[in-house]
Amino acid sequence: MSMSHLYTSKVDQKIRIAITEKLRYRFLELAKAVLSGEEPKMIIPKRTLSNTVYDKERKLLLLGSETFERRFLDVREVRKFMQTLLMAKIIYEALKNNEYPTIRDLYYRGKHTIRYRSFKKSIEEENTWDEQKESDAVLRDIEVYVGLLREDMLILSKEKGKVVGDLRIRSGDDVIDLSKMGHGAYAIEPTPDLIEFLDVNAELVLVVEKDAVFQQLHRAGFWKKYRAILVTSAGQPDRATRRFVRRLNEELKLPVYILTDADPYGWYIYSVFKIGSITLSYESERLATPNAKFLGVSMTDIFGDKNKKPYLSEEERRNFIIKAKKADIKRAQELLNYEWFKTEKWMKEINIFLEKQSKLEIEALTGKGLYFLMDTYIPTKIQTGDFID
Amino acid sequence: MAVTILEKFKSISPAEFFYRNKEIAGFSNPARALYQSVRELVENAFDATDGHGILPNIEISIDRHPEKLNVYRITVKDNGIGIPGEYIPEAFGKVLFSSKYVLRQSRGLFGLGAKMVVLYGQITVGEPAEIISATIGSKKVYMYRIAIDIKENKPIILHKAFWINTTNWHGTIVRVSIEGDWGRAKQKILDYVRRTAIVTPYANIVFKTPDGDVYVYPSVTNKVPPPPKETKPHPHGVDIEMLKAMISETKAETLLDFLASEFQGVGEVTAQRFLQTYGFDPSKKVKELTAEEIEKFVKCLKEYNEFKKPRADHLSPIGAELIKIGLKQILKPEFVEAVTCKPVVYEGHALIVEVGIGYGGSIPPSDQPIILRYANKIPLLYDEKSDVSWKVVSENIDWKYYEIEFPAPIAILVHVCGTKIPYKGVGKESIADVPVIEKEIEEGIRYVARALKQYLLKKQREEEALRKAYTIIKYIPEIASALSIFASANPEKIDQKIFEAKLFEMVKSKYGEVLKNISSVRDVVIQSE
Numbered sequence: 001m002s003m004s005h006l007y008t009s010k011v012d013q014k015i016r017i018a019i020t021e022k023l024r025y026r027f028l029e030l031a032k033a034v035l036s037g038e039e040p041k042m043i044i045p046k047r048t049l050s051n052t053v054y055d056k057e058r059k060l061l062l063l064g065s066e067t068f069e070r071r072f073l074d075v076r077e078v079r080k081f082m083q084t085l086l087m088a089k090i091i092y093e094a095l096k097n098n099e100y101p102t103i104r105d106l107y108y109r110g111k112h113t114i115r116y117r118s119f120k121k122s123i124e125e126e127n128t129w130d131e132q133k134e135s136d137a138v139l140r141d142i143e144v145y146v147g148l149l150r151e152d153m154l155i156l157s158k159e160k161g162k163v164v165g166d167l168r169i170r171s172g173d174d175v176i177d178l179s180k181m182g183h184g185a186y187a188i189e190p191t192p193d194l195i196e197f198l199d200v201n202a203e204l205v206l207v208v209e210k211d212a213v214f215q216q217l218h219r220a221g222f223w224k225k226y227r228a229i230l231v232t233s234a235g236q237p238d239r240a241t242r243r244f245v246r247r248l249n250e251e252l253k254l255p256v257y258i259l260t261d262a263d264p265y266g267w268y269i270y271s272v273f274k275i276g277s278i279t280l281s282y283e284s285e286r287l288a289t290p291n292a293k294f295l296g297v298s299m300t301d302i303f304g305d306k307n308k309k310p311y312l313s314e315e316e317r318r319n320f321i322i323k324a325k326k327a328d329i330k331r332a333q334e335l336l337n338y339e340w341f342k343t344e345k346w347m348k349e350i351n352i353f354l355e356k357q358s359k360l361e362i363e364a365l366t367g368k369g370l371y372f373l374m375d376t377y378i379p380t381k382i383q384t385g386d387f388i389d
Numbered sequence: 390m391a392v393t394i395l396e397k398f399k400s401i402s403p404a405e406f407f408y409r410n411k412e413i414a415g416f417s418n419p420a421r422a423l424y425q426s427v428r429e430l431v432e433n434a435f436d437a438t439d440g441h442g443i444l445p446n447i448e449i450s451i452d453r454h455p456e457k458l459n460v461y462r463i464t465v466k467d468n469g470i471g472i473p474g475e476y477i478p479e480a481f482g483k484v485l486f487s488s489k490y491v492l493r494q495s496r497g498l499f500g501l502g503a504k505m506v507v508l509y510g511q512i513t514v515g516e517p518a519e520i521i522s523a524t525i526g527s528k529k530v531y532m533y534r535i536a537i538d539i540k541e542n543k544p545i546i547l548h549k550a551f552w553i554n555t556t557n558w559h560g561t562i563v564r565v566s567i568e569g570d571w572g573r574a575k576q577k578i579l580d581y582v583r584r585t586a587i588v589t590p591y592a593n594i595v596f597k598t599p600d601g602d603v604y605v606y607p608s609v610t611n612k613v614p615p616p617p618k619e620t621k622p623h624p625h626g627v628d629i630e631m632l633k634a635m636i637s638e639t640k641a642e643t644l645l646d647f648l649a650s651e652f653q654g655v656g657e658v659t660a661q662r663f664l665q666t667y668g669f670d671p672s673k674k675v676k677e678l679t680a681e682e683i684e685k686f687v688k689c690l691k692e693y694n695e696f697k698k699p700r701a702d703h704l705s706p707i708g709a710e711l712i713k714i715g716l717k718q719i720l721k722p723e724f725v726e727a728v729t730c731k732p733v734v735y736e737g738h739a740l741i742v743e744v745g746i747g748y749g750g751s752i753p754p755s756d757q758p759i760i761l762r763y764a765n766k767i768p769l770l771y772d773e774k775s776d777v778s779w780k781v782v783s784e785n786i787d788w789k790y791y792e793i794e795f796p797a798p799i800a801i802l803v804h805v806c807g808t809k810i811p812y813k814g815v816g817k818e819s820i821a822d823v824p825v826i827e828k829e830i831e832e833g834i835r836y837v838a839r840a841l842k843q844y845l846l847k848k849q850r851e852e853e854a855l856r857k858a859y860t861i862i863k864y865i866p867e868i869a870s871a872l873s874i875f876a877s878a879n880p881e882k883i884d885q886k887i888f889e890a891k892l893f894e895m896v897k898s899k900y901g902e903v904l905k906n907i908s909s910v911r912d913v914v915i916q917s918e
Contacts, residue, residue, distance in 0.1 A: 027872075028875050031873075034872060035887075037891065072868070073895060073899055075857045075860050078860060078861045081864070116913050117913055117915065126863070
């Protein structure tokens with residue numbers, strides 16, 4: 001190990017040693033098999049829709065019990081077998097060298113050309129992998145095979161999520177006060193499990209899909225006034241943001257409300273926060289926040305119903321509503337098939353959408369007035385329990 | 390056919406007849422004449438060697454005449470049985486119509502051979518032919534320079550010499566100058582020599598062209614097919630002319646004796662029964678038969694079904710083994726197969742069809758199989774599309790059934806041998822589609838094509854296994870490298886090479902046989918360092 005570790009954080013150093021051993025131990029099994037003349041094989045849980053199970057009790061999308069064998073002597077699997085070992089090797093070496101590779105780094109490090117003579121004697125060339133899609137796929141296989149998430153293996157990704165609020169944390173060797181971020185915000189680090197919560201003064205967590213709305217609420221002092229931790233995922237939430245929100249809920253016992261656009265994409269963002277995503281169902285156990293609530297914007301907020309007055313006037317509706325596109329309709333119909341959307345409230349929500357064929361962005365509410373959103377819409381919804389669980 | 394035309398020309402000398410009808414003998418233009426001359430001399434050379442069980446050593450050379458334009462000197466040297474000195478002038482200087490009725494499978498098409506070449510050379514150039522020869526065991530070597538007296542049909546000896554045969558040499562050297570066209574004959578002659586080499590893999594052939602190129606076809610086996618034997622005619626294969634010739638030569642007196650002694654497979658009992666059936670008098674003097682009686686006799690001979698079938702033991706097929714050796718040596722294919730079919734009867738003559746097949750290797754892919762046709766071991770180069778073999782190959786056989794998709798690198802050899810071959814046209818360059826021959830050729834081709842199909846299917850299976858094995862092997866270094874890193878402190882370092890060897894062993898034990906030519910991963914993966 002180089003001197004570089006002198007400057008890395010203690011928490012990184014600690015986890016690095018544990019993870020390196022765990023990774024090595026798992027792949028050492030394959031080396032031992034080969035040395036004793038047995039065909040090396042990995043038994044890996046399947047990451048397919050058919051092996052994604054919705055656990056109704058825990059309200060989580062989980063990986064099922066189906067597995068597949070990736071064997072060395074299987075002609076259809078041997079390339080992936082090689083890629084998996086190559087990826088494991090690169091990660092292992094990065095861990096040992098005190099590095100923090102990104103998935104792009106891993107892609108470049110592993111990509112090289114194999115030159116060989118074909119059985120017809122011609123010289124052929126083949127890359128270990130061509131596109132990042134391939135290296136990403138085997139990385140996911142390693143996560144489920146070893147039982148370690150990429151964050152655990154100190155693989156970094158772009159920071160996307162942001163947070164502000166009356167909360168102090170330790171990140172690395174530093175204490176950070178999230179109430180003293182000025183006009184900016186704390187970018188949620190890619191390894192949120194290495195964050196330590198020190199003390200908190202808040203009653204709720206509000207997650208906003210749109211970064212612009214987050215900034216408006218931050219500058220208007222929403223989190224101070226309503227004792228909230230304000231988070232944005234800036235679109236589809238990355239893993240770090242999801243894990244961070246989950247910890248706020250689980251460890252600090254704060255209720256989580258999610259505010260997205262009123263369209264199928266907004267709903268899906270909510271469901272990723274709440275129960276997990278299909279492609280990453282193996283991480284739901286740690287990333288999902290089953291208690292998260294969909295605050296809005298809901299169809300009844302726009303159109304009202306028999307017990308509820310809409311938040312928008314007839315004229316505002318005319319100005320703000322966007323006609324749903326074909327893709328939106330199709331997506332909504334798909335959502336109807338997902339087990340976790342088959343609740344009374346969601347069926348009603350989706351059916352209104354299909355009937356009206358209309359959608360609405362959160363910005364429509366700030367368009368009506370920032371303080372309408374901050375002081376009327378959000379508090380009323382929370383106080384009256386007007387959300388979908 | 391030639392015989393009936395000849396009837397009308399009884400009054401002129403045979404030499405003159407052939408001079409007037411030279412295109413019949415294949416001398417229609419300078420290119421064709423050059424080709425035909427080489428053929429006649431080479432075929433004589435073979436008849437003098439393998440026709441007598443001698444491993445042939447044949448040297449052919451064509452030189453441009455030092456002074457005369459479009460004149461070529463052809464020299465063919467063999468190590469055959471040689472010609473006794475006193476017979477040399479007649480053998481090369483007198484054109485004869487064979488009256489012999491014994492049948493023998495031989496190469497010569499007209500029984501004229503070298504004489505026609507000498508005659509043609511004399512007409513077009515006018516230089517004497519030179520013949521040097523010694524028989525086996527002869528104490529002397531004889532040399533003659535001769536010309537032909539066309540009107541009188543006899544040799545003119547211009548020079549004569551002999552010397553002591555100190556080296557015990559035997560064989561014949563013939564040198565003739567003729568007018569020719571090498572430029573246009575070149576390809577045919579090269580083809581001819583090459584195709585001859587295919588069916589005579591036991592021969593050493595050296596061919597020197599006027600361009601100075603030397604083609605050497607070394608012998609690759611010392612197995613010579615047994616020489617063809619003479620045989621008596623079968624009753625079904627006799628025509629009026631032939632019967633007349635037989636009667637004039639026979640020593641038998643009565644019809645019964647004649648029938649029982651001069652025909653193949655006919656003994657006293659059969660002869661008696663035949664004569665009785667058709668009401669001939671067994672004691673009638675055979676030489677006293679009238680023209681009408683001869684005509685009736687021939688008709689009855691053809692009609693009678695109780696004769697034994699014609700025998701084929703006098704024929705000399707090349708044999709499947711030699712065909713395979715020849716195809717392999719000259720075409721360098723990856724697969725070869727051949728078959729000699731059972732003898733069949735065509736118009737009272739036994740006939741044997743042989744078929745060979747070559748696939749892949751150096752054979753160039755083409756849209757049709759390359760057909761190598763032979764009749765009595767002579768390559769047939771002209772009129773391919775009117776030959777029965779062409780019909781069978783291109784019409785009767787569905788090659789897809791045999792796993793062949795054209796263009797494909799495939800050559801088919803068809804050899805028809807027999808004492809009577811149904812040629813098409815006067816050039817004798819193609820065989821007519823007689824049903825019995827067509828059927829034999831088709832069966833022969835199907836036989837070798839089936840063998841090819843088996844081979845191709847096996848090859849496909851092996852290639853598939855090989856492809857799979859290579860797919861795995863090419864990743865071994867990468868896998869071994871990762872494994873050695875994970876095993877690096879366990880407790881001591883384990884080299885990547887050990888993992889490579891272990892993984893390679895696994896692939897080898899799974900795919901076994903097909904990997905016999907690979908000894909390590911490094912035979913497949915090329916190291917980048």
